[in-house]
Amino acid sequence: MFRILHNTKYDFVRQWKLAFITIIAFVVPALILIPISGFNYSIEFTGGTEMRLEFPQAPDIADVRGTIEAAGLGEAEITTFGSPNEIRIRAQDAAQVEQQASGATSVADQIEAALRAKYGAEGFTRLGSEAIGPRVGEELRRNAIIATLIAFGLTLLYISWRFEWRFAVAAILGTLHDTLATMVFIKYMNIEISLFVVGGILTVIGYSMNDTVVVFDRIRENLRLNRKKSLRETINDSVNETLPRTVMTGTTTLGALLAMIFLGGDVIRPFALILTFGIIVGTFSSIWVAAPLVLWIEKKWPRETDATPHSRVSSASRP
Amino acid sequence: MNSLKARLLVISAMVIASVFALFPRTVEDRVSRNGVMVDTTYTQIPLKYGLDLRGGMHLALEIDQSKQQVTDVNDALERALRVVRSRIDEFGVAEPIVQRVGDRRIEVELPGIDDRERATAVVQRSAYLQFQITDKTQALERVAPRLDAIVKARGLETADGTVTADTARSAVAGIFDTPSDTTTGADTANTVTDGPFRRLIAPGSIPGQYLVAVGDVRALTRYLADSAVQSALPPGKQVRWGSDSVSISTAWYRPLYVLENRAIITGDALIDAKPEQDPMEGARVSFQLDNEGGRRFRNETGKNIGNNMAIVLDDRVMSAPVIQGAIGTRGQITMGGRDIQPAQDLALVLRAGALPVPLVVVEARTIGASLGQDAIDQGINSGIAAVLIIIVIMIGYYRFSGALAVLGLGFYTLITLAILSVFGATLTLPGIAGFVLSIGMAVDANFLVFERIREELEKGKSIRMAIDEGFDHAWSAIVDTHVTTALTAVILYQFGTGPVRGFAVTLLAGIIASLASAIFFVRTMYYVWLSRRKTAPTTLSI
Numbered sequence: 088m089f090r091i092l093h094n095t096k097y098d099f100v101r102q103w104k105l106a107f108i109t110i111i112a113f114v115v116p117a118l119i120l121i122p123i124s125g126f127n128y129s130i131e132f133t134g135g136t137e138m139r140l141e142f143p144q145a146p147d148i149a150d151v152r153g154t155i156e157a158a159g160l161g162e163a164e165i166t167t168f169g170s171p172n173e174i175r176i177r178a179q180d181a182a183q184v185e186q187q188a189s190g191a192t193s194v195a196d197q198i199e200a201a202l203r204a205k206y207g208a209e210g211f212t213r214l215g216s217e218a219i220g221p222r223v224g225e226e227l228r229r230n231a232i233i234a235t236l237i238a239f240g241l242t243l244l245y246i247s248w249r250f251e252w253r254f255a256v257a258a259i260l261g262t263l264h265d266t267l268a269t270m271v272f273i274k275y276m277n278i279e280i281s282l283f284v285v286g287g288i289l290t291v292i293g294y295s296m297n298d299t300v301v302v303f304d305r306i307r308e309n310l311r312l313n314r315k316k317s318l319r320e321t322i323n324d325s326v327n328e329t330l331p332r333t334v335m336t337g338t339t340t341l342g343a344l345l346a347m348i349f350l351g352g353d354v355i356r357p358f359a360l361i362l363t364f365g366i367i368v369g370t371f372s373s374i375w376v377a378a379p380l381v382l383w384i385e386k387k388w389p390r391e392t393d394a395t396p397h398s399r400v401s402s403a404s405r406p
Numbered sequence: 407m408n409s410l411k412a413r414l415l416v417i418s419a420m421v422i423a424s425v426f427a428l429f430p431r432t433v434e435d436r437v438s439r440n441g442v443m444v445d446t447t448y449t450q451i452p453l454k455y456g457l458d459l460r461g462g463m464h465l466a467l468e469i470d471q472s473k474q475q476v477t478d479v480n481d482a483l484e485r486a487l488r489v490v491r492s493r494i495d496e497f498g499v500a501e502p503i504v505q506r507v508g509d510r511r512i513e514v515e516l517p518g519i520d521d522r523e524r525a526t527a528v529v530q531r532s533a534y535l536q537f538q539i540t541d542k543t544q545a546l547e548r549v550a551p552r553l554d555a556i557v558k559a560r561g562l563e564t565a566d567g568t569v570t571a572d573t574a575r576s577a578v579a580g581i582f583d584t585p586s587d588t589t590t591g592a593d594t595a596n597t598v599t600d601g602p603f604r605r606l607i608a609p610g611s612i613p614g615q616y617l618v619a620v621g622d623v624r625a626l627t628r629y630l631a632d633s634a635v636q637s638a639l640p641p642g643k644q645v646r647w648g649s650d651s652v653s654i655s656t657a658w659y660r661p662l663y664v665l666e667n668r669a670i671i672t673g674d675a676l677i678d679a680k681p682e683q684d685p686m687e688g689a690r691v692s693f694q695l696d697n698e699g700g701r702r703f704r705n706e707t708g709k710n711i712g713n714n715m716a717i718v719l720d721d722r723v724m725s726a727p728v729i730q731g732a733i734g735t736r737g738q739i740t741m742g743g744r745d746i747q748p749a750q751d752l753a754l755v756l757r758a759g760a761l762p763v764p765l766v767v768v769e770a771r772t773i774g775a776s777l778g779q780d781a782i783d784q785g786i787n788s789g790i791a792a793v794l795i796i797i798v799i800m801i802g803y804y805r806f807s808g809a810l811a812v813l814g815l816g817f818y819t820l821i822t823l824a825i826l827s828v829f830g831a832t833l834t835l836p837g838i839a840g841f842v843l844s845i846g847m848a849v850d851a852n853f854l855v856f857e858r859i860r861e862e863l864e865k866g867k868s869i870r871m872a873i874d875e876g877f878d879h880a881w882s883a884i885v886d887t888h889v890t891t892a893l894t895a896v897i898l899y900q901f902g903t904g905p906v907r908g909f910a911v912t913l914l915a916g917i918i919a920s921l922a923s924a925i926f927f928v929r930t931m932y933y934v935w936l937s938r939r940k941t942a943p944t945t946l947s948i
Contacts, residue, residue, distance in 0.1 A: 215771070223768050245889060286898065297680045301883050339796055345794075
């Protein structure tokens with residue numbers, strides 16, 4: 088049989104400092120950038136109007152913008168979407184959002200009427216439109232945050248029950264790290280935060296947790312089998328033993344995601360990009376963040392050092 | 407080997423059940439959906455596609471409180487929901503969704519509709535309630551021969567290129583063959599005629615009521631919409647459809663009413679209506695009118711004792727009780743029976759007419775069908791490519807065992823789709839992404855097991871031992887990872903809307919199928935492989 092990364096003996100725990108510096112270098116610039124320029128939210132969160140139009144030939148974007156402004160509809164963001172013939176018009180400034188409140192479809196209809204007057208009744212096809220009132224957006228944002236917090240809370244409880252609280256805290260911190268890193272990635276790539284992207288972030292959380300749990304599962308087992316070894320050694324052994332699986336799963340999932348990035352079209356692409364990053368960072372964090380964290384927490388709040396030092400671990404074992 | 411037989415039996419049962427759940431079937435929609443009958447016939451794999459995949463409109467409505475504060479939001483929302491539901495069949499779409507979301511929003515999904523102005527106008531129009539006396543002069547019977555002639559002369563009978571005559575044709579023909587009056591027990595002399603108009607209608611149980619087989623509703627609606635037919639209808643009368651279909655023996659009929667033009671009162675005069683349970687008379691609705699309305703109502707009902715009074719909301723007859731005596735400001739409509747539900751519904755109808763709820767559109771999306779098609783193609787292409795990549799990696803690295811896992815993936819896909827179909831989940835674009843992702847989880851579970859088997863083999867265990875130990879040791883990791891992901895999926899479902907929900911549902915279905923596939927199916931395949939060999943194998947291709 089062909090095997091990769093078989094019987095490795097890397098000292099992963101020792102590398103935690105390097106990992107820490109990498110994280111800081113990646114996250115800190117964004118922590119400065121985000122308060123200044125914020126995130127790019129989709130109209131689902133800000134409220135506003137978005138429409139997609141298809142023209143027979145590529146329209147002049149400046150012309151379209153001029154037409155909309157001349158009709159008194161304020162500044163609209165206009166981008167091509169997919170092919171140059173397809174454009175996306177977005178009106179989301181405060182005045183328009185206010186207009187929305189009185190009847191959410193009105194802005195899209197006004198824009199369409201203005202453009203029909205300019206390009207003729209058959210000048211373009213309306214592929215789709217969305218109009219969202221400001222309150223819906225607020226609610227969505229709140230729900231997304233609540234959902235994430237509850238997901239974390241429940242996972243904390245579940246891992247505390249199946250493992251013990253030190254592992255749970257380490258897993259949650261590792262996953263929080265992944266969430267933060269993913270948000271930073273979104274900021275760097277200037278990906279627009281839509282509902283679909285929020286789904287992507289939550290999937291990254293799930294994946295990262297998945298990866299961490301696999302490593303922890305092995306630590307749990309090795310602690311039970313071999314009580315003489317130090318926790319540090321056990322953690323290193325466990326990470327090494329699960330390394331082939333970690334790399335194989337990562338590679339396969341990345342392969343599938345690459346297919347989605349290249350073939351999935353404009354709708355799926357941002358989602359696939361986020362997941363690609365999330366899987367890389369999730370794998371990174373379960374090896375270099377979550378596992379060393381267990382050691383660190385153990386040092387700060389050591390277990391009772393009686394005759395059975397890992398009794399709590401072994402009691403919460405397999406079903 | 408008994409346990410192997412039992413395992414194979416379970417797998418066969420799951421496969422058969424899944425294939426059955428996914429078998430393309432002809433769906434004849436005659437079920438009452440939210441009290442409205444929809445009559446369509448189509449053949450398809452029973453999977454629902456979301457609006458983003460097949461195009462359509464999504465509207466979110468809220469009560470407009472900008473002009474006046476609504477005190478009982480809950481009741482107002484229920485009234486609005488009732489009104490929107492009863493109107494939604496104006497669009498004639500196959501699977502409209504009208505549902506309450508949270509404590510102040512109504513969501514409407516209209517697949518295939520992209521006329522936004524009309525859709526928003528229809529749902530925002532305020533409700534209009536009228537009480538009208540049903541016709542007892544057989545006015546329709548008298549003009550029926552003339553209507554027959556007009557329908558013939560104008561060639562309305564042959565489907566005039568309208569899309570109504572689609573796949574439902576065969577079902578309609580079936581109803582034509584059996585004279586519809588045999589089931590109603592009504593006066594046969596009136597109905598057994600070959601006039602194209604009269605052929606479709608049979609007298610109902612009360613004066614001014616006619617029954618139309620559900621399959622003929624579209625044809626008759628088309629006749630009635632014709633201008634020549636309209637001008638030949640009895641003067642001073644109105645023709646209105648009933649809201650709910652009725653079943654007589656096995657067939658379903660939609661009532662058609664002929665009503666006096668003049669409304670004896672309208673919803674404005676109504677103050678309140680509530681359901682009651684009377685120990686003697688059973689379920690009933692009691693309603694209250696204002697003084698002016700009460701005076702008029704006493705006068706009108708006094709003249710019409712023994713006649714039927716149709717309660718008409720938005721031009722649809724909701725109910726047509728008999729007037730037992732003169733009614734003043736307080737009246738009762740007796741439904742009878744112990745079931746309070748019909749009384750509750752009628753009271754809601756009356757309140758909806760009495761207190762119209764102004765609605766505001768807070769969210770409107772239209773997705774063109776062409777956009778949907780592009781998205782489907784891209785989604786499917788990327789899905790196929792993703793699966794191919796996974797297959798190549800698995801077989802390339804784990805050889806025979808990888809092939810078993812690929813077989814497991816086939817099983818996994820079947821189960822996932824079956825779960826989605828059984829729970830009536832809607833397949834959306836994020837849903838496809840969630841599906842591809844849960845494949846990742848299924849693959850991961852296999853990798854966990856395979857790596858573990860390799861370790862066990864290395865420790866010098868026999869093939870059979872190594873397989874058993876591999877699955878047993880991987881079990882805890884697989885369960886813990888699946889449960890944590892499932893927790894996230896459930897929460898996403900709870901808090902998400904639309905697309906995120908679609909994602910959560912497919913993810914959840916995928917997690918369940920992944921557990922069944924990785925832990926049970928692949929292990930059984932190993933046992934099958936072991937049992938087919940006469941001697942214990944010395945090597946395992948993994």
